[in-house]
Amino acid sequence: MNRFRTHVFLCCLCFLSMVQLTGCWDRMEVNDIAIIVGAGIDQASTNQVKLSAEIYIPEENNSESQSGGGVTTNSGNGKTFVSSATGSSMAEAMYKLQERLSRKLYWGHNDIFVFGQKRAEKGIQDDLDFILRYVRMRERANVYVAEGKAFDILGIIPKLEPNSMEALSELSKTEISTTVDLKQVVQQIVETPDESFSIPYINRGTLVTDKKHNRNPNVSYFQGVSLFKKTKMIGSLNTDVTWGYFWMTNNIKGNTIIALDMPHHETIAILLTGSKTTLTPRITADGKWIMKVKVRSEGNLLQNTSAIDFMSPKQHAEMVKLANEEVKFSITNTMRILQKKYKVDVVQFGDEFRKKYPKQWKKVKPNWSTAFQQVQLELDVMVDIPRPGFLNKSIVQMKDVSK
Template identity: 55%
Template sequence: MTIPMRYLIRAAASIAAIALLTGCWDRIEVNDIAIILGAGIDQEENNKVKLSVEIYLPAPDNNESGGGQEGMDSGSKNGNILVSSAIGSSMADAMSKLQKRLSRRLYWGHNNVYVFGKERAERGFNDDLDFFLRYVRARERTNIYVTQGKAIDTMGVIPRLDQNLMEALTELSKTEVSIDVDLKTVMEQIVETPEQTYTVPYILTSAVMSEKKHLRNANVPYFRGLTIFKKGRMIGSLDNELTHGYFWITNQIKASTILTAAVAKDETVAVNLTASKSKLIPKIDSSGEWRMELIIECEGNLIQNASRMDYSVPEQLTEIEDLFEAMIKKNVDKSLNVIQQKYKSDILGYSRLFRRKYPKQWAAAKPEWSETFLRIKTDTSVNFQIRRPGALVKQINNIPME
C-alpha cells in the first residue's frame, strides 16, 4: 500500500515542529527577575498595609532603586541588596503596585523570611498569610518573625557577619535564645488549636533600645523572646526569661544553654546543658479535676565554680544539683503563671494532649477551652545531674599547695 505524499509532508512538518520546541524555550533569564530574599509587612494609616521586600540584584551595575516614585519608600542599598516598599489597601494591591514600579519580575522562590511589624501583628495577619499561600505559593519552611518596631526598619539593618538580614535571622534561630517557627507550623496551629494559639519569635535591633546599659551594635538583630497569638492576633509577648520557661515545658530547650545558679552572696556555679528531655502527661482524676504532670530530666557539665562548693564531695554535688532543679522549677512555674493567668492562651499544647488521651472530655470542654486551660494544675518535677566537673575537680581556691 502506497502512502499518499500529502501525509508524508504533514508528518515531516510535525516532526520538524516538535524539534523546534525542544530546549529552554520558556526560560527566564536571571537578569530579568528580582529575587526576593525576605519580606516585611507593616500596618499603615487607614487600615492599609506596606509590603517591603529585600531583593537580590545579580547585576551589580543595576541602578534601579525606585527612589522618587510616588508611593515608594526610598530604597536602601548595600552592594547588590535593595530594600523597596509599596503601600496598598491589601497585600495583593501592595504587591501589584510594587511590581509596576520595578522593571524586573518579582520572584519569590528564594524567599526565606516574613517579618511582621508589631502593629500589624496586633491587628492580625491571617489575611496576609492567605495571600502568600494562594498567590505567592510560599514555601512551607519560610520562617516568620515579629519585630518590635516597623518591619521596614528591621529589614534596613545590614549585618556584619552575614550577607543580609534574612540570613542573619535564620542563623540566630539556631541558637539557644530562639526557635524556628515556619509557615507550616503556624498554619497547623491555626487549624488544630481551638483558639488559634501559637508563638512567633520576637526580634528587635539595638536602634530601638533606649536604655544606655543596652547599647549594642546597631547592625545586628536581637531576639527578645516570643510573641503570643490567639484567634489570629498578637496579644502579648514573653521576655527571654519567660521564654526559657516555655522551652522547658515544651521540650524545646537546647543543648549548649548555659545556666547559672546562686549559691550564696557573690557565689555562683554555672553549667553547660548537654541533654534535656521534658514530658507532659495529662490526667483527669476521679473527681473530674484536670491536671498535667511535667517531668524534666537534664544533664550538664560544670563550667565554672565561683563558690566554696566542692564537686568531689557527694553531699555538696547533690546540693549543687538541687540548686539547678529549684531554679528550673521556679522558671517553669513563673512562665506557667503568665501564660495561664495573664494570657489564658494554650501555647503549650495541652489541648492536643488531652484530646488524644481523653477525646470525649476534651470535646465537651472545647467550646470554653480558655477557661478549662486556666484551671489546669501542673505538677512539675525536675531531675538535674552534673556529669563532669571540667579540668578541675576542686574549686581553684581550695586546691592544696604542694
C-alpha cells in the same frame, strides 16, 4: 500509494516533533527577575498595609545600587536593597511594588516574613491567606514579629552575613532562639480552639533599652516570643520568661547555660549538652486536669565560684538540687503568666489532652481558654551534672588545700 503514505507519516511525525520541541518559550532569565530574600509587612494606616521586600542585586550590578522607585535603602554589604509599597491589601501592595521595579518579582528564594508589631496586633489572618494562596510563596518560610516596624529589620546592615534576612536565619539556629514557619502557624490556627500560637519576637539593636549590654545597632536580637490568639498578637514573653516556654515545648538546645542564683554574688553555671521534655496529661477521678512535665537534662559544670565542692557527693547533690529548682521555677513562672495574664495555651497542652482523652476534650474544647487556666502542673525535673570540666575544685578551694 505506499510511498504517499510514507510521506504523510513523515510529515505528521515532523509536525509532532516541532510541537514538542517548542524551546524555552516561558523561560525566566536571572537578569529578568528581582530575587526577593526577605519580606516585611507593616500597618501603614487604618486600612492600609505596607509590603517591603529585600531584593538581591546581582554581582554585575553591585556598583549600580539603583531602585525601581518608591522607598528604597541600601542594606547588607551592598548586595541587597529594600523597596516598599502600600495598598489596601497584600495583593494590591505587591502589585504596586511590581510597578516600581523593572524586573519581575521572584519569591522562590524568600525564606523570611517579618510582621511589624502594629500589624500583628491588628491581625495577620488576611496576610496569611494571601501568602499561602499565592503559588510562588514558600510555606516553609520562617515567620517573625518585630518590636516596631518590619521595615527597620530589613534595613539592618549586618557585618557577618550577606543580608539582614540571612542574619535572622542564622540567629534562629542559636540556643537562645527558635524557629516557626508558615505551615506550623496555620496548623496551630486550624487545630487549636482559640487559634493560639507563638512567633519569635525580634528587635533591632538601636531599640534595645537594656543598658547593661552594649548592643550593635546593625544586628537583630531575639526578644522572646510573641503570643497570638484569634490570629492577633495579645502580648509577648521576654527572654527570661521564654526559657520556661522552651522547657515545656522541648525547645531547649545544646549549649544552653543554666545560671544558678547564689548568695554573696557567687556563680554556678551549667552548660547543657542535651535535654528532653515529655508531656503526660492526666484527668483525676475528681475532675482535675493535670499535666506532668518530665524534664531530663545533662550538662557540664561551666563555672563555680561558690563554696560548693563538686567532688563531694553530698555537695554535688546539693548543686543538682539547685539546678532542678531553677528549672522548676522557670516553668512555673511562665505557666503562671500564660494562665493568669494572657489566658492562652501556646504550649499546646490542649493537643496533648485531645490525644489521650478525646471524649473529655470535646466537652471542654469550646471553653478551653477557661479550662486551661485550671490545669495543674506536676513537675519531674532532673538535671544531671556528671562532669566538672578541667577543674575538680574551684581556685579558692585549691588555694585552701595548699595552705
